[in-house]
Amino acid sequence: MAVEFGLALVERQPRGPLNDWLDDLDTLLPLLEGHFRSLWMTDHLFWEDWFTFEAWTALSFLAARWPSYQVGSMVMCQSYRSPALLAKMAASLQVLSGGRLLLGVGAGWKEDEYKGYNYPFPPLGTRREQLEDTLEILKRLWTEPGKVTYQGKHYGVTEAYCEPKPDPLPPIIVGGGGDKTLMMAARYADWWNVSDKNFPAYREMAAKLHQNCATIGRAPSSIRLTWFGRIVLGSTEAEAVELGQSGLLKWTRDNAFVGTPEQVVEQMRPFIELGVDYFMVEVLGLPDKHILKMLLEDLLPQIKQMRVGG
DSSP: OOOEEEEEOOSEEOSSOTHHHHHHHHHHHHHHBTTBOEEEEOOOSOSTTSEEOOHHHHHHHHHHHOTTSEEEEEEEETTSSOHHHHHHHHHHHHHHTTSOEEEEEEOOOOHHHHHHTTOOOOOHHHHHHHHHHHHHHHHHHHHSOSOEEEEOSSOEEEEEOOOSOOSSOOOEEEEOOSHHHHHHHHHHOSEEEEESOOHHHHHHHHHHHHHHHHHHTOOGGGSEEEEEEEEEEOSSHHHHHHHHTSSSSOOOTTTSEEESHHHHHHHHHHHHHHTOOEEEEEETTTTOHHHHHIIIIIIHHHHHTSOTTO
């Protein structure tokens, strides 16, 4: 299986002309066709006073504006939309987009958003239980015929219809690396993802995921291993390091791929040898022509020649 890429379009943008983001995408996305399969949005409500787009609205817009790309969430916060509504939204977008939705769901974590928008912020254990209810409701509403009734520990549905059903079913990506989340991934996920992790941390989490699969009698190979994060390219290592430190968030080799194209290839190699075959990446600096050239001519051709799983 060849390595595939998705382009991460994070929801936050520096304050400025609102059309700059769209103008950049109109320039960039035709050039990335054939190299990137999908467009991804993270799900947040604000980052200080930066412009922050609501994820589901943005995904629907992206699916309509650029029909050659799949669209995905990395990841939807289960707290921000009721599970039944999320199931209905996903089914609708899957049908209207011709089957191009990839649905990532997570427990949620950004406390200031919860408080700012008046959502309850229960302990992590409760949010994980809510995520499990969400995953169960998604699966049931998408697959069970007729009226669906289910009551979990926190969320439920009563004689609920979800028509039309999504066809094909959107892959469910469970995001997170805690022990309980990894067990949920083994039970419910088609893909597993964890964001911004270096290789030793990722390898440890993936091993736990595979152990969980063995515990419940599922083949580990039936879950696709994916990684979400940042690529920071430079003509020199120093140039890349400087770029990684220039934004609101700081990116280093501990939480991103940083360096020359050759150095980034070597940083990505152990992930691919482990079995990671899908990278959803924000490439810092795009659509800068110099960075785009390094990405398309120096980095991607080498990565796509690698053998997944060693």
